[in-house]
Amino acid sequence: MPVEWQPVQQSRTHELVLRSIEERVVAGELRAGDRLPPERELAPVLGVSRSALREALRVLETVGVLVAQPGRGPDAGARIVRNPDDALGRLLRLHFALGSYSLHDVLEARVVLERSSFEGAACHAPIEDLDEAAELVAGMAEPGIGVSAFNDLDTRFHVLIARSSGNALTSTLTSAVRESVRPLILRALEAVEDWPATARALNAEHRTLLTLVREGSGPEAADLVEWHIRGLHGTLVDGPDGPDGPDGPDGPR
Amino acid sequence: MPVEWQPVQQSRTHELVLRSIEERVVAGELRAGDRLPPERELAPVLGVSRSALREALRVLETVGVLVAQPGRGPDAGARIVRNPDDALGRLLRLHFALGSYSLHDVLEARVVLERSSFEGAACHAPIEDLDEAAELVAGMAEPGIGVSAFNDLDTRFHVLIARSSGNALTSTLTSAVRESVRPLILRALEAVEDWPATARALNAEHRTLLTLVREGSGPEAADLVEWHIRGLHGTLVDGPDGPDGPDGPDGPR
DNA sequence: CCGGAACATGTGGTCGGACCACAGAGCCGA
DNA sequence: TCGGCTCTGTGGTCCGACCACATGTTCCGG
Numbered sequence: 314m315p316v317e318w319q320p321v322q323q324s325r326t327h328e329l330v331l332r333s334i335e336e337r338v339v340a341g342e343l344r345a346g347d348r349l350p351p352e353r354e355l356a357p358v359l360g361v362s363r364s365a366l367r368e369a370l371r372v373l374e375t376v377g378v379l380v381a382q383p384g385r386g387p388d389a390g391a392r393i394v395r396n397p398d399d400a401l402g403r404l405l406r407l408h409f410a411l412g413s414y415s416l417h418d419v420l421e422a423r424v425v426l427e428r429s430s431f432e433g434a435a436c437h438a439p440i441e442d443l444d445e446a447a448e449l450v451a452g453m454a455e456p457g458i459g460v461s462a463f464n465d466l467d468t469r470f471h472v473l474i475a476r477s478s479g480n481a482l483t484s485t486l487t488s489a490v491r492e493s494v495r496p497l498i499l500r501a502l503e504a505v506e507d508w509p510a511t512a513r514a515l516n517a518e519h520r521t522l523l524t525l526v527r528e529g530s531g532p533e534a535a536d537l538v539e540w541h542i543r544g545l546h547g548t549l550v551d552g553p554d555g556p557d558g559p560d561g562p563d564g565p566r
Numbered sequence: 567m568p569v570e571w572q573p574v575q576q577s578r579t580h581e582l583v584l585r586s587i588e589e590r591v592v593a594g595e596l597r598a599g600d601r602l603p604p605e606r607e608l609a610p611v612l613g614v615s616r617s618a619l620r621e622a623l624r625v626l627e628t629v630g631v632l633v634a635q636p637g638r639g640p641d642a643g644a645r646i647v648r649n650p651d652d653a654l655g656r657l658l659r660l661h662f663a664l665g666s667y668s669l670h671d672v673l674e675a676r677v678v679l680e681r682s683s684f685e686g687a688a689c690h691a692p693i694e695d696l697d698e699a700a701e702l703v704a705g706m707a708e709p710g711i712g713v714s715a716f717n718d719l720d721t722r723f724h725v726l727i728a729r730s731s732g733n734a735l736t737s738t739l740t741s742a743v744r745e746s747v748r749p750l751i752l753r754a755l756e757a758v759e760d761w762p763a764t765a766r767a768l769n770a771e772h773r774t775l776l777t778l779v780r781e782g783s784g785p786e787a788a789d790l791v792e793w794h795i796r797g798l799h800g801t802l803v804d805g806p807d808g809p810d811g812p813d814g815p816d817g818p819r
Numbered sequence: 820c821c822g823g824a825a826c827a828t829g830t831g832g833t834c835g836g837a838c839c840a841c842a843g844a845g846c847c848g849a
Numbered sequence: 850t851c852g853g854c855t856c857t858g859t860g861g862t863c864c865g866a867c868c869a870c871a872t873g874t875t876c877c878g879g
Contacts, residue, residue: 381830407591410594579832614833
């Protein structure tokens with residue numbers, strides 16, 4: 314069976330530098346917390362100019378593998394870190410804006426990921442996280458809350474549950490996906506006719522979700538969050554009421 | 567409720583440039599296919615040096631939003647594109663190497679994503695994709711196939727199913743996650759005691775999976791692929807036989 | 820002896836200019 | 850008309866210099 318043609322090896326210098334550093338990371342020679350030599354030393358060692366090295370470092374910085382800060386002392390210089398969240402968020406946000414992913418795709422991805430998040434949270438969420446989530450839910454229930462503030466708290470609620478599920482990867486993915494649709498949800502909420510009623514309904518769902526997680530009812534929480542997300546995204550596509558009407562497929566809750 | 571402190575606004579020039587371009591993308595002013603002005607023109611317009619602009623462009627390139635090629639003509643210059651897969655793959659690969667995500671996290675993420683992929687594929691996979699998948703399965707069944715070649719075909723099989731599920735987002739995520747564990751799976755397969763027998767077992771699962779997808783049995787395919795993935799990852803952590811023994815939890819298939 | 824202020828050092832960040840390699844555009848002659 | 854040549858514009862690279870900043874380090878006065 315013939316293998317597809319591969320694009321020919323790019324010979325841009327900064328890509329070679331990047332590959333060199335990446336190999337060290339993958340091989341485990343560079344680990345989180347390690348410091349790279351100063352740019353002015355590393356560049357001649359690699360046989361490239363400082364500019365080319367800097368472009369490679371910039372790439373590593375954008376994928377959340379490197380941070381650099383000027384100055385002097387133990388905290389200065391370029392350090393290997395593990396911060397994938399910002400990078401993933403930027404990536405999905407831009408590509409969603411470019412139309413790489415349809416709203417339907419994002420909806421299904423959210424459903425799949427957050428079902429897993431809530432099931433995981435029901436199993437091993439630390440109690441402090443649930444208390445913090447309760448505060449967020451209470452904040453969303455404050456009368457007269459604005460759409461923007463509600464959206465912020467809602468985002469933090471879903472992200473917090475994802476983080477407390479104990480799975481760093483699905484947590485990162487969940488956060489990134491939720492953040493990428495934040496502006497869309499904001500616009501949808503602003504377009505809602507009866508905002509106080511919508512907020513009350515969403516809050517009721519949030520409270521039930523939290524209760525289910527607290528009592529360890531993973532599958533029930535997963536089903537509810539799926540309904541919760543589908544309902545909200547339904548308003549994005551089809552207007553204030555989803556295709557199933559204002560109540561869930563099993564009638565009012 | 568007080569909001570957490572936000573890190574103070576960085577004033578690095580290339581980040582300001584980046585933000586400026588990102589805003590245009592998010593606002594829809596820059597769309598896929600559009601060309602950016604030449605670096606030598608854009609830099610003075612933005613009031614920065616060419617180096618700073620280039621670092622911003624490099625960031626956009628690494629997130630798969632931009633490609634640049636020298637020369638002259640309609641294809642030359644910097645163009646907005648939509649190519650998130652490479653970027654996501656590099657991101658997950660590096661962070662997995664750095665230990666941001668445990669093997670268990672990746673396992674659960676794969677299960678969740680590929681369940682969705684196979685369910686989607688059972689519903690709307692085009693027949694050509696299934697034929698191509700059948701070729702891949704046949705390739706994996708060739709006697710005397712090497713571990714490396716098997717791993718390549720297996721990766722392509724799972725990625726192909728994800729792509730044919732009709733959801734670009736979960737497809738991208740699935741590919742990236744599968745690629746990130748490719749070297750680990752390769753090592754695990756190399757350590758297997760009776761490789762021909764293992765290959766036969768995996769091939770039987772692949773054939774059944776494909777059959778289930780062809781006949782539209784989404785839930786059954788999802789259950790089987792979950793077992794398929796858990797079994798393989800079990801060999802990564804616990805040796806050739808997973809914790810449930812060589813057969814599934816419901817006995818031999 | 821102590822403390823604070825001034826200075827030296829080293830880091831990433833930025834800038835401007837120069838040159839290179841390459842690929843299309845356009846010209847020119849056969 | 851066609852083939853080759855030159856021109857031009859693009860990104861890619863390199864160099865040298867300077868800036869801003871944080872930290873050591875020194876030095877001087879108390």
